[in-house]
Amino acid sequence: MSKSAQRFLMVLWILGLASPLVFVGVQFDDRTRDLVAVFRKDRLVFLVRDLPALCMKHAATLGILVIIAATLYLTARWFQRSTWAARQASLVSKNRIVVGVVALFGFTVLPCFLSDKYLGLAIFTGIYMLLAMGLNLTVGMTGLLVLGYAGFYAIGAYTFGIMYLRWGVPFYVAILPAMITGAIVGVLVGLPSIRLRGDYLAIVTLGFGETVRFLLKNLSDITDGDRGIVISSAAKIPRLAHSPLFPYSKSGEQIAYYLVFGLLLLSLWLVRNLVNSRIGRAWIAIREDETAARAMGINTVRMKVIAFMLSAIWAAVAGVIYVAREGYVEPEVFRFDESVLIVSMVILGGMGSGPGPILGAAVLYLVPQVLRDEFPALLDYRLMIFGVVMIGMMIFRPQGLLGSVRRKIELETTS
DSSP states (O other): OOHHHHHHHHHHHHHHHHHHHHHEEEEEETTTTEEEEEEOHHHHHIIIIIHHHHHHHTHHHHHHHHHHHHHHHHHHHHHHHSOHHHHTSHHHHHHHHHHHHHHHHHHHHGGGGOOHHHHHHHHHHHHHHHHHHHHHIIIIISOOOOSOHHHHHHHHHHHHHHHHHHHOOOHHHHHHHHHHHHHHHHHHHHHHHTTOOHHHHHHHHHHHHHHHHHHHHHOHHHHOGGGOEEOOTTTSSOOBOOOSSOSSOBOHHHHHHHHHHHHHHHHHHHHHHHHHSHHHHHHHHHHHOHHHHHHTTOOHHHHHHHHHHHHHHHHHHHHHHHHHHHSEEOGGGGOHHHHHHHHHHHHHHOTTOSSHHHHHHHHHHHHHHHHHHHOGGGGGGHHHHHHHHHHHHHHHOTTOTTOOHHHHHHHHHHO
Protein backbone atom coordinates (compact mmCIF):
# COMPACT_ATOMS: atom_id res chain seq x y z
CA MET A 1 0.00 0.00 0.00
CA SER A 2 1.36 3.41 -0.98
CA LYS A 3 2.07 6.17 1.53
CA SER A 4 -0.75 8.30 0.13
CA ALA A 5 -3.27 5.50 0.65
CA GLN A 6 -1.99 4.94 4.20
CA ARG A 7 -2.36 8.62 5.02
CA PHE A 8 -5.87 8.70 3.53
CA LEU A 9 -6.92 5.70 5.62
CA MET A 10 -5.42 7.31 8.71
CA VAL A 11 -7.44 10.49 8.09
CA LEU A 12 -10.64 8.44 7.71
CA TRP A 13 -9.87 6.57 10.92
CA ILE A 14 -9.29 9.78 12.87
CA LEU A 15 -12.47 11.34 11.47
CA GLY A 16 -14.42 8.24 12.45
CA LEU A 17 -13.15 8.50 16.02
CA ALA A 18 -13.56 12.28 16.32
CA SER A 19 -17.00 12.72 14.69
CA PRO A 20 -19.02 11.40 17.66
CA LEU A 21 -17.07 13.69 20.00
CA VAL A 22 -17.79 16.72 17.79
CA PHE A 23 -21.56 16.25 17.67
CA VAL A 24 -22.04 14.95 21.20
CA GLY A 25 -21.94 17.22 24.24
CA VAL A 26 -22.12 16.68 27.99
CA GLN A 27 -24.72 18.53 30.08
CA PHE A 28 -25.82 18.46 33.69
CA ASP A 29 -29.34 17.10 34.21
CA ASP A 30 -31.05 18.93 37.10
CA ARG A 31 -33.67 16.19 37.45
CA THR A 32 -31.34 13.22 37.78
CA ARG A 33 -28.44 15.29 39.17
CA ASP A 34 -26.09 13.57 36.77
CA LEU A 35 -24.10 14.23 33.60
CA VAL A 36 -25.79 13.11 30.39
CA ALA A 37 -24.66 12.99 26.76
CA VAL A 38 -26.77 15.03 24.34
CA PHE A 39 -26.73 15.41 20.57
CA ARG A 40 -25.42 18.86 19.54
CA LYS A 41 -27.86 19.78 16.80
CA ASP A 42 -26.52 23.34 16.65
CA ARG A 43 -23.11 22.10 15.52
CA LEU A 44 -24.64 19.99 12.77
CA VAL A 45 -26.71 22.98 11.58
CA PHE A 46 -23.60 25.17 11.65
CA LEU A 47 -21.61 22.64 9.60
CA VAL A 48 -24.34 21.99 7.01
CA ARG A 49 -26.00 25.41 6.65
CA ASP A 50 -24.09 28.25 8.33
CA LEU A 51 -20.53 27.32 7.37
CA PRO A 52 -21.14 27.19 3.57
CA ALA A 53 -22.98 30.52 3.77
CA LEU A 54 -20.11 32.03 5.74
CA CYS A 55 -17.58 30.78 3.19
CA MET A 56 -19.59 32.31 0.32
CA LYS A 57 -19.80 35.61 2.16
CA HIS A 58 -16.04 35.78 2.75
CA ALA A 59 -14.93 34.09 -0.48
CA ALA A 60 -12.37 36.80 -1.31
CA THR A 61 -10.73 36.64 2.12
CA LEU A 62 -10.66 32.85 2.03
CA GLY A 63 -9.09 32.97 -1.43
CA ILE A 64 -6.29 35.21 -0.13
CA LEU A 65 -5.74 32.88 2.84
CA VAL A 66 -5.60 29.86 0.52
CA ILE A 67 -3.03 31.59 -1.69
CA ILE A 68 -0.91 32.46 1.37
CA ALA A 69 -1.16 28.89 2.68
CA ALA A 70 -0.22 27.46 -0.72
CA THR A 71 2.76 29.82 -0.91
CA LEU A 72 3.94 28.74 2.53
CA TYR A 73 3.53 25.08 1.61
CA LEU A 74 5.44 25.43 -1.66
CA THR A 75 8.17 27.35 0.17
CA ALA A 76 8.46 24.53 2.69
CA ARG A 77 8.65 21.95 -0.11
CA TRP A 78 11.42 23.94 -1.77
CA PHE A 79 13.38 24.07 1.49
CA GLN A 80 13.01 20.33 1.92
CA ARG A 81 13.81 19.23 -1.65
CA SER A 82 16.77 21.49 -2.40
CA THR A 83 20.12 19.88 -1.66
CA TRP A 84 22.79 21.46 0.46
CA ALA A 85 25.12 21.92 -2.49
CA ALA A 86 22.44 23.57 -4.62
CA ARG A 87 21.60 26.07 -1.92
CA GLN A 88 25.23 27.10 -1.79
CA ALA A 89 25.36 27.87 -5.52
CA SER A 90 26.06 31.46 -6.46
CA LEU A 91 22.72 31.99 -8.23
CA VAL A 92 20.69 30.70 -5.32
CA SER A 93 22.76 32.72 -2.87
CA LYS A 94 22.26 35.89 -4.92
CA ASN A 95 18.52 35.28 -5.09
CA ARG A 96 18.37 34.77 -1.35
CA ILE A 97 20.29 38.01 -0.78
CA VAL A 98 17.91 39.93 -3.04
CA VAL A 99 14.87 38.45 -1.32
CA GLY A 100 16.39 39.21 2.08
CA VAL A 101 17.11 42.84 1.20
CA VAL A 102 13.59 43.34 -0.19
CA ALA A 103 12.03 41.72 2.91
CA LEU A 104 14.22 43.82 5.23
CA PHE A 105 13.18 47.02 3.45
CA GLY A 106 9.52 46.01 3.52
CA PHE A 107 9.52 45.25 7.24
CA THR A 108 11.39 48.51 7.92
CA VAL A 109 8.90 50.79 6.17
CA LEU A 110 5.84 48.78 7.23
CA PRO A 111 5.09 50.81 10.42
CA CYS A 112 4.62 53.95 8.34
CA PHE A 113 1.52 52.44 6.74
CA LEU A 114 -0.04 50.54 9.65
CA SER A 115 -2.41 51.78 12.31
CA ASP A 116 -1.72 51.21 16.00
CA LYS A 117 -4.06 48.20 15.96
CA TYR A 118 -2.08 46.34 13.33
CA LEU A 119 1.21 47.50 14.82
CA GLY A 120 0.07 45.90 18.09
CA LEU A 121 -0.62 42.64 16.25
CA ALA A 122 2.84 42.81 14.67
CA ILE A 123 4.48 43.46 18.06
CA PHE A 124 2.76 40.54 19.77
CA THR A 125 3.56 38.31 16.80
CA GLY A 126 7.21 39.28 17.21
CA ILE A 127 7.09 38.52 20.95
CA TYR A 128 5.76 35.03 20.24
CA MET A 129 8.41 34.59 17.56
CA LEU A 130 11.09 35.35 20.16
CA LEU A 131 9.52 32.85 22.57
CA ALA A 132 9.34 30.17 19.87
CA MET A 133 12.97 30.73 18.88
CA GLY A 134 14.06 30.45 22.50
CA LEU A 135 12.09 27.25 23.10
CA ASN A 136 13.46 25.80 19.86
CA LEU A 137 16.91 25.69 21.49
CA THR A 138 15.71 23.08 23.99
CA VAL A 139 12.87 21.30 22.19
CA GLY A 140 14.11 21.47 18.60
CA MET A 141 17.89 21.56 18.90
CA THR A 142 18.54 19.53 22.06
CA GLY A 143 15.45 17.31 22.06
CA LEU A 144 14.35 18.29 25.59
CA LEU A 145 10.55 18.46 25.91
CA VAL A 146 9.80 21.56 27.99
CA LEU A 147 6.14 22.17 28.89
CA GLY A 148 6.63 24.99 31.39
CA TYR A 149 8.24 27.61 29.19
CA ALA A 150 5.74 30.22 30.33
CA GLY A 151 7.51 30.11 33.70
CA PHE A 152 10.68 31.60 32.19
CA TYR A 153 8.48 34.10 30.34
CA ALA A 154 6.96 35.11 33.69
CA ILE A 155 10.40 35.43 35.32
CA GLY A 156 11.46 38.11 32.84
CA ALA A 157 8.15 39.94 32.99
CA TYR A 158 8.00 40.07 36.78
CA THR A 159 11.67 40.98 37.11
CA PHE A 160 10.89 44.18 35.24
CA GLY A 161 7.59 44.63 37.08
CA ILE A 162 9.06 44.22 40.56
CA MET A 163 12.07 46.41 39.77
CA TYR A 164 9.74 49.15 38.62
CA LEU A 165 7.38 48.68 41.57
CA ARG A 166 10.18 48.86 44.16
CA TRP A 167 12.74 51.18 42.60
CA GLY A 168 11.08 52.75 39.55
CA VAL A 169 13.52 51.12 37.09
CA PRO A 170 12.66 51.99 33.44
CA PHE A 171 12.42 49.57 30.54
CA TYR A 172 15.90 49.77 29.04
CA VAL A 173 17.63 49.40 32.41
CA ALA A 174 15.59 46.30 33.31
CA ILE A 175 16.54 44.21 30.27
CA LEU A 176 19.98 43.16 31.55
CA PRO A 177 18.81 42.20 35.10
CA ALA A 178 15.96 40.22 33.55
CA MET A 179 18.40 38.34 31.32
CA ILE A 180 20.63 37.55 34.31
CA THR A 181 17.65 36.40 36.40
CA GLY A 182 16.38 34.25 33.54
CA ALA A 183 19.80 32.67 33.09
CA ILE A 184 20.09 31.85 36.81
CA VAL A 185 16.61 30.30 36.91
CA GLY A 186 17.35 28.38 33.71
CA VAL A 187 20.47 26.87 35.30
CA LEU A 188 18.60 26.05 38.52
CA VAL A 189 15.86 24.29 36.56
CA GLY A 190 18.26 22.59 34.18
CA LEU A 191 20.57 21.07 36.81
CA PRO A 192 18.02 18.78 38.52
CA SER A 193 16.44 17.90 35.16
CA ILE A 194 19.56 16.78 33.31
CA ARG A 195 19.03 13.07 34.04
CA LEU A 196 15.39 13.10 32.95
CA ARG A 197 14.15 12.41 29.44
CA GLY A 198 10.94 12.48 27.49
CA ASP A 199 7.72 12.47 29.49
CA TYR A 200 9.48 12.72 32.85
CA LEU A 201 11.27 15.92 31.86
CA ALA A 202 8.02 17.30 30.45
CA ILE A 203 6.26 16.67 33.79
CA VAL A 204 9.05 18.35 35.77
CA THR A 205 9.07 21.45 33.55
CA LEU A 206 5.26 21.55 33.61
CA GLY A 207 5.42 21.60 37.38
CA PHE A 208 8.00 24.39 37.25
CA GLY A 209 5.75 26.57 35.09
CA GLU A 210 2.72 26.08 37.36
CA THR A 211 4.83 26.59 40.49
CA VAL A 212 6.04 29.94 39.20
CA ARG A 213 2.48 31.02 38.41
CA PHE A 214 1.15 30.11 41.86
CA LEU A 215 4.12 31.72 43.58
CA LEU A 216 3.37 34.93 41.72
CA LYS A 217 -0.25 34.70 42.87
CA ASN A 218 0.54 33.93 46.52
CA LEU A 219 3.56 36.18 47.14
CA SER A 220 1.29 39.21 47.13
CA ASP A 221 3.66 41.30 49.27
CA ILE A 222 6.20 41.18 46.46
CA THR A 223 4.15 40.68 43.27
CA ASP A 224 0.80 42.22 44.29
CA GLY A 225 -0.80 38.82 43.71
CA ASP A 226 -3.81 38.57 41.42
CA ARG A 227 -4.04 42.34 41.11
CA GLY A 228 -0.89 42.38 39.01
CA ILE A 229 1.64 45.16 38.50
CA VAL A 230 0.85 48.32 36.56
CA ILE A 231 3.69 50.08 34.74
CA SER A 232 3.38 53.82 34.23
CA SER A 233 3.98 55.40 30.84
CA ALA A 234 7.35 56.76 32.03
CA ALA A 235 8.73 53.23 32.41
CA LYS A 236 7.30 51.88 29.15
CA ILE A 237 8.93 51.95 25.72
CA PRO A 238 9.47 55.71 25.18
CA ARG A 239 8.34 57.76 22.24
CA LEU A 240 11.17 58.97 20.00
CA ALA A 241 10.95 62.71 19.34
CA HIS A 242 12.35 64.74 16.45
CA SER A 243 16.09 64.48 15.93
CA PRO A 244 18.56 64.80 13.04
CA LEU A 245 18.75 61.02 12.86
CA PHE A 246 14.97 60.59 12.91
CA PRO A 247 13.31 63.55 11.13
CA TYR A 248 9.84 62.24 12.00
CA SER A 249 8.68 61.50 15.52
CA LYS A 250 7.96 57.84 16.25
CA SER A 251 5.16 56.65 18.47
CA GLY A 252 5.67 54.13 21.23
CA GLU A 253 4.05 51.45 19.05
CA GLN A 254 6.48 52.10 16.21
CA ILE A 255 9.49 52.06 18.53
CA ALA A 256 8.26 48.78 20.04
CA TYR A 257 7.88 47.35 16.54
CA TYR A 258 11.42 48.32 15.54
CA LEU A 259 12.76 46.98 18.84
CA VAL A 260 11.08 43.61 18.40
CA PHE A 261 12.10 43.46 14.74
CA GLY A 262 15.73 44.21 15.64
CA LEU A 263 15.71 41.55 18.35
CA LEU A 264 14.33 39.03 15.84
CA LEU A 265 17.16 39.78 13.40
CA LEU A 266 19.69 39.48 16.22
CA SER A 267 18.10 36.20 17.36
CA LEU A 268 18.23 34.76 13.84
CA TRP A 269 21.92 35.63 13.59
CA LEU A 270 22.66 34.17 17.03
CA VAL A 271 20.72 30.95 16.34
CA ARG A 272 22.47 30.48 13.01
CA ASN A 273 25.87 30.85 14.67
CA LEU A 274 24.87 28.54 17.52
CA VAL A 275 23.78 25.83 15.09
CA ASN A 276 27.11 26.01 13.27
CA SER A 277 29.17 26.09 16.47
CA ARG A 278 30.49 23.24 18.60
CA ILE A 279 27.66 23.83 21.06
CA GLY A 280 25.05 23.49 18.34
CA ARG A 281 26.64 20.30 17.01
CA ALA A 282 26.70 18.91 20.54
CA TRP A 283 23.00 19.75 20.98
CA ILE A 284 22.16 17.94 17.76
CA ALA A 285 24.18 14.91 18.87
CA ILE A 286 22.33 14.83 22.20
CA ARG A 287 19.01 15.09 20.40
CA GLU A 288 19.81 12.18 18.08
CA ASP A 289 21.34 9.83 20.70
CA GLU A 290 22.38 11.08 24.10
CA THR A 291 24.15 7.86 25.05
CA ALA A 292 26.26 7.91 21.88
CA ALA A 293 27.01 11.60 22.40
CA ARG A 294 28.25 10.92 25.93
CA ALA A 295 30.38 8.04 24.64
CA MET A 296 31.98 10.39 22.09
CA GLY A 297 33.14 12.70 24.87
CA ILE A 298 30.42 15.35 24.82
CA ASN A 299 29.69 16.81 28.25
CA THR A 300 25.92 16.31 28.03
CA VAL A 301 25.27 17.85 31.46
CA ARG A 302 26.99 21.09 30.52
CA MET A 303 25.33 21.27 27.10
CA LYS A 304 21.84 20.69 28.51
CA VAL A 305 22.34 23.37 31.14
CA ILE A 306 23.54 25.81 28.47
CA ALA A 307 20.43 25.04 26.41
CA PHE A 308 18.17 25.72 29.40
CA MET A 309 20.05 28.92 30.25
CA LEU A 310 19.96 30.41 26.75
CA SER A 311 16.34 29.41 26.27
CA ALA A 312 15.41 31.12 29.55
CA ILE A 313 17.25 34.29 28.50
CA TRP A 314 15.20 34.49 25.30
CA ALA A 315 11.97 34.09 27.29
CA ALA A 316 13.01 36.70 29.87
CA VAL A 317 13.68 39.31 27.18
CA ALA A 318 10.28 38.57 25.62
CA GLY A 319 8.69 38.99 29.05
CA VAL A 320 10.26 42.42 29.55
CA ILE A 321 9.02 43.58 26.14
CA TYR A 322 5.54 42.28 26.91
CA VAL A 323 5.30 44.28 30.14
CA ALA A 324 6.80 47.39 28.53
CA ARG A 325 4.27 47.15 25.69
CA GLU A 326 1.18 46.34 27.78
CA GLY A 327 2.01 48.34 30.89
CA TYR A 328 0.48 45.60 33.02
CA VAL A 329 1.26 42.03 34.06
CA GLU A 330 -0.63 39.44 36.08
CA PRO A 331 0.02 35.73 36.86
CA GLU A 332 -2.86 34.41 34.71
CA VAL A 333 -1.03 35.55 31.57
CA PHE A 334 1.43 32.67 32.08
CA ARG A 335 -0.96 29.73 32.30
CA PHE A 336 -0.13 26.23 31.11
CA ASP A 337 -1.96 26.73 27.81
CA GLU A 338 0.50 29.53 27.02
CA SER A 339 3.35 27.01 27.24
CA VAL A 340 1.43 24.56 25.05
CA LEU A 341 0.83 27.30 22.49
CA ILE A 342 4.56 28.09 22.27
CA VAL A 343 5.45 24.39 21.93
CA SER A 344 2.86 24.09 19.16
CA MET A 345 4.47 27.03 17.35
CA VAL A 346 7.82 25.23 17.36
CA ILE A 347 6.27 21.95 16.17
CA LEU A 348 4.19 23.57 13.43
CA GLY A 349 7.06 25.65 12.08
CA GLY A 350 9.63 22.86 12.27
CA MET A 351 11.76 21.74 15.20
CA GLY A 352 15.46 22.41 14.86
CA SER A 353 14.93 24.92 12.06
CA GLY A 354 15.98 28.57 12.31
CA PRO A 355 13.08 30.22 10.43
CA GLY A 356 10.61 27.43 11.27
CA PRO A 357 9.52 28.64 14.74
CA ILE A 358 9.11 32.16 13.33
CA LEU A 359 6.66 30.91 10.73
CA GLY A 360 4.85 28.73 13.28
CA ALA A 361 4.47 31.66 15.68
CA ALA A 362 3.09 33.89 12.93
CA VAL A 363 0.52 31.29 11.85
CA LEU A 364 -0.70 30.28 15.31
CA TYR A 365 -0.99 33.84 16.61
CA LEU A 366 -2.39 35.59 13.55
CA VAL A 367 -4.96 32.97 12.51
CA PRO A 368 -7.04 33.38 15.73
CA GLN A 369 -6.89 37.15 15.23
CA VAL A 370 -8.24 36.75 11.69
CA LEU A 371 -11.01 34.49 13.00
CA ARG A 372 -11.91 37.05 15.65
CA ASP A 373 -12.09 39.96 13.18
CA GLU A 374 -13.38 38.32 9.99
CA PHE A 375 -15.07 35.10 11.10
CA PRO A 376 -16.43 35.65 14.64
CA ALA A 377 -18.82 32.70 14.17
CA LEU A 378 -15.79 30.39 13.97
CA LEU A 379 -14.20 31.73 17.15
CA ASP A 380 -15.95 29.17 19.36
CA TYR A 381 -14.50 26.42 17.18
CA ARG A 382 -10.92 27.71 17.14
CA LEU A 383 -9.57 24.93 19.38
CA MET A 384 -11.24 22.33 17.18
CA ILE A 385 -9.73 23.93 14.06
CA PHE A 386 -6.37 24.08 15.79
CA GLY A 387 -6.59 20.37 16.63
CA VAL A 388 -7.48 19.47 13.03
CA VAL A 389 -4.54 21.49 11.72
CA MET A 390 -2.08 19.84 14.13
CA ILE A 391 -3.37 16.34 13.31
CA GLY A 392 -3.04 17.09 9.61
CA MET A 393 0.52 18.29 10.15
CA MET A 394 1.44 15.13 12.04
CA ILE A 395 0.08 12.98 9.19
CA PHE A 396 1.18 14.83 6.07
CA ARG A 397 4.16 16.92 7.22
CA PRO A 398 5.56 15.77 10.57
CA GLN A 399 8.79 17.74 10.05
CA GLY A 400 6.84 21.03 10.13
CA LEU A 401 6.32 23.74 7.55
CA LEU A 402 10.01 24.62 7.46
CA GLY A 403 11.82 21.63 8.89
CA SER A 404 15.55 21.51 9.44
CA VAL A 405 17.20 21.20 6.01
CA ARG A 406 20.57 20.22 7.43
CA ARG A 407 19.12 17.38 9.50
CA LYS A 408 17.25 15.98 6.47
CA ILE A 409 20.35 16.14 4.26
CA GLU A 410 22.57 14.54 6.89
CA LEU A 411 20.15 11.66 7.38
CA GLU A 412 19.89 11.11 3.61
CA THR A 413 23.69 11.13 3.29
CA THR A 414 24.24 8.53 5.97
CA SER A 415 21.42 6.24 4.80
